Amino acid sequence: MKKFVVHQLLNHSLITHPEQTITSEGKVFTYQEFYYRVLRIANSMKKLGIKKGSVIGVLDVNTHRFLELHYACSMLGAVIHTINFRLAPEQMVYSMVHAGDEWIFISELFIPAAKPLFAKFPNWVIMSDNENPETPAAKNILQYETLVKQGKEQELQEAETIEEKDVFSIFYTTGTTGKPKGIQYSHRNILTGSLQLFHHMALHKYGARVSSRDVFMPLIPFFHIHAWGTAFFPIYLGAKLVLAGAADPASQQKLIKKEKVSWMNMVPTQLQMLLEQKDFGNIKVLTGGSPFASGIANRANKAGVTFSLIYGGSDQLGTAISVVPEDIEPDTPEALEWLRTGMRPFPLVEIAIKDKTGNDVPHDGKTLGSVYVRSPWLPNGYYKEPEITKEHYINGWFRTGDLGYFHTNHAIYIADREGDAIKSGGEWIPTGILESILSEHQLIEQVAVIPEYNEQWGQRPLAIIKAKEKIEDSELKVFLSEAVDAGKIARFWIPDNFIFVDEIPLTSAGKLNKKALRDKYSK
């Protein structure tokens, strides 16, 4: 019986859509050309001794070469370690040693930043169109394009022996709360998890819906769950794929226009930056990774961006997506609010929200609890971390570390990370909701709410604000009082203090770096 493995997708598109294209670094590759490049690099990798179980580290932005390595590794049975280039250098080295990277494929772009790493690892492949890129010394330094040229254009016998249970990839959590944790994904888990997401978007006539005629441009990096599955889906579908490489928002806008991009994914901060570009036409955007502030959602909507919100993470893949309930018309303000805040688990996924005593919270639209997930593509645990695994993977369920509640229609709302929420007088204050409301203030560009110590209440919320101009505390309190009157928040959630800053630090995943803020401002 045919196996359910990643490179099958490419074999398929080769037959059904040989002329379809992948655009990357100003070049255009047909699926057929792409396929032959994959065969060539895979055959050369085989000659280097890379085989089933070998771990390959990749340091690159989203390019055709990075994508080729996905399929070449799949055919060889090698494990692709998509290195998070936004990690601190020591964390990056930690993940490369922990994963056991045998060869490191690095874009020329990253050589300056990765200089210290060359002394630590022996085997490097440089990815560049430049024939003689300058590189630090290491035991073996090879050129990717030379390997492509030298590689045979023939199918690999190994490709037929790969099974769905074999490990396809390993990647690491961002490690904002400790050392990065590795997660291995089998071919089956990564494929079913990725395809479920896109199938679901195809089935719904709103938000970031997808179809076979979309042009895909992921801004989520491949190191982040293979660009949330976009390394697989356009090829599965035979659709046009545009890879943005290291493009900044202005260049992204140009690519969108030139290539007629219709579908993208990005975190809210990327969306916020893209929205500053004018004239990018109508696009559909899948976003997620942090609570989605209503201020950004409204701006996106006005700019012609239709969006869906996904819930998930490196250690669970995608598990829920925002919905427009059946009794609400799409393209209404109400629908927009649901797309921003109400998610339903994918079919075959179960989500439980439990209170401190382990009981399910009522579906009442307000009672917060810890979010647990059970899905067909959940990994078995963290790689070589039995203790941390035990804390998070419990009887087939994954304890996400998120705080959320159920709407009365059973949609879920993710309010905060458990570590980020504020406990004031024994009651939770979810910072995401406060940030969302503050983001609607016309002078506020970005806002993070963190706890500050308070003798009477334990913790009180403190708002860190990047604003277009200074706003008086009293004005913000009046602004939030209106949200209290509208029933959106409780009065005791209103922060006592507001701090104005020039920049709010972000994590490697583009989220608000609350740990850094707490270290600096929480007293």
Place this chain on the structure above:
Amino acid sequence: MKKFVVHQLLNHSLITHPEQTITSEGKVFTYQEFYYRVLRIANSMKKLGIKKGSVIGVLDVNTHRFLELHYACSMLGAVIHTINFRLAPEQMVYSMVHAGDEWIFISELFIPAAKPLFAKFPNWVIMSDNENPETPAAKNILQYETLVKQGKEQELQEAETIEEKDVFSIFYTTGTTGKPKGIQYSHRNILTGSLQLFHHMALHKYGARVSSRDVFMPLIPFFHIHAWGTAFFPIYLGAKLVLAGAADPASQQKLIKKEKVSWMNMVPTQLQMLLEQKDFGNIKVLTGGSPFASGIANRANKAGVTFSLIYGGSDQLGTAISVVPEDIEPDTPEALEWLRTGMRPFPLVEIAIKDKTGNDVPHDGKTLGSVYVRSPWLPNGYYKEPEITKEHYINGWFRTGDLGYFHTNHAIYIADREGDAIKSGGEWIPTGILESILSEHQLIEQVAVIPEYNEQWGQRPLAIIKAKEKIEDSELKVFLSEAVDAGKIARFWIPDNFIFVDEIPLTSAGKLNKKALRDKYSK
């Protein structure tokens, strides 16, 4: 980790869409009510000793009870044998004995026809709203609705123990060419095969596209691959489902209007009958099972029916679906022609077409060969038939027994069953293409082309025609000559003889019964 089993779909829809409805026999059940009925019947079945591995035969049209049994069997781990009620009685008994049916669940509707069966099997459950339906004698006769009333409304512990590799169902081929052959499907194979089909239709903006807001009414019976997966998909999606029971075309039309049905499946002959009804609004139709004559396709298109053609069968599930190539605009005559004739394998499915020597035929839009299929959901073979299995399931491939060719754009065209095609002077004449062209004649209602013996050529095509009025042979020859001039067929394909009949016999699957015609007319 959560298992990939059929009843998970219901658990999911219970949480996400408890108020969504299933309409059946004039009654409306919410998913929640449906779920509790499933729990009750399952608990009663457990009391009867039905357990993991028990085989349950079901004789019913598409009703809520038949659907309930799908999910109750899944929870118990029992195997549902969906009995083909259109089989000849002795074939039906053969399949029930061969499958090992322990209990037979029969609709009151089928009691008259099934009378002789009551003496042969001991355990019967009658499905009826009638409290005391008249039944022949048998050892055990129970009432379905009583079992529902008596059953506990509690979850079954067994349900958590069912695994994806466990057998979910068994059903039998129609047996037009010998005794029916049984095929067992695991939970995983039946689910992945069914979901792939619908996901694919969601991704394409043409034909029988589906979305979460469609209202589904399958006319394909549950015994035929669970109505081509419609027993699962609406529930997976949380969509409204309408079950047509034994409705005739006039009643189907009323249901379509009343329930706002938007998506249906049916074989071409059912579509032809439905088209005789006026005013059924715009519907999307998935069809297949036999070559789709252009005459019917044109009539459907004029009537507001958008359709896709699926390729598959009991022994392979769905494996390909018609496409509109990327360079052709949907809703054009060209697109219509592709939807009728050009299919692409689903992703993860491979299709090979081989000539007599086992070599792949060129993708030239004309060279016919034997069609082979390889897919992730292919069964292992025919149940308890090692010899026949060996002939059809070869090295992971399924030899379909169909004759087809590749279009130059790699889409496939299925021209005929190998047993139906005509070998004239050593050359194949695919009867499906001839039938399709003849169906465009305004006076022809139905047409079957079969071989007649010819001393010079071996075989020659003979057309059996059901017409509105008699047509002269010479007129038909001129009509077909135009198709020759248009490059659609070769001149030697034009039949020498035409026979006019009042009715063309159909098989139990609603296809032209060519075996019966050959027995009668082929000399």
